[in-house]
Amino acid sequence: xxxxxxxxxxxxxxxxxxxxxxxxxxxxxxxxxxxxxxxxxxxxxxxxxxxxxxxxxxxxxxxxxxxxxxxxxxxxxxxxxxxxxxxxxxxxxxxxxxxxxxxxx
Numbered sequence: 644x645x646x647x648x649x650x651x652x653x654x655x656x657x658x659x660x661x662x663x664x665x666x667x668x669x670x671x672x673x674x675x676x677x678x679x680x681x682x683x684x685x686x687x688x689x690x691x692x693x694x695x696x697x698x699x700x701x702x703x704x705x706x707x708x709x710x711x712x713x714x715x716x717x718x719x720x721x722x723x724x725x726x727x728x729x730x731x732x733x734x735x736x737x738x739x740x741x742x743x744x745x746x747x748x
Contacts, residue, residue, distance in 0.1 A: 672708075673709055674707075674708030674721075675697050677690050677693035701720065706723075707720065708721070
């Protein structure tokens with residue numbers, strides 16, 4: 644796998660007082676856009692941050708964001724990593740200082 648990091652271009656340049664951009668058509672590559680964008684069509688800076696986080700996970704794990712050759716529970720990298728954290732937490736009885744932190748990751 645060869646990784647190239649570049650601008651995803653999801654977050655658009657907007658006036659300073661505007662915090663989001665709304666589109667009626669979901670654009671981008673599946674696996675890189677956040678749940679809020681897919682459900683509402685609202686692009687925010689967090690959308691680009693999420694996409695960059697997926698790229699970092701790809702670099703760390705050597706796996707693609709979406710790999711249809713994997714089993715149904717392993718196709719989405721972000722969901723797989725969340726499952727691993729959940730299992731590890733249960734195994735070692737770990738608790739996050741903030742449930743929001745865990746859910747946002």
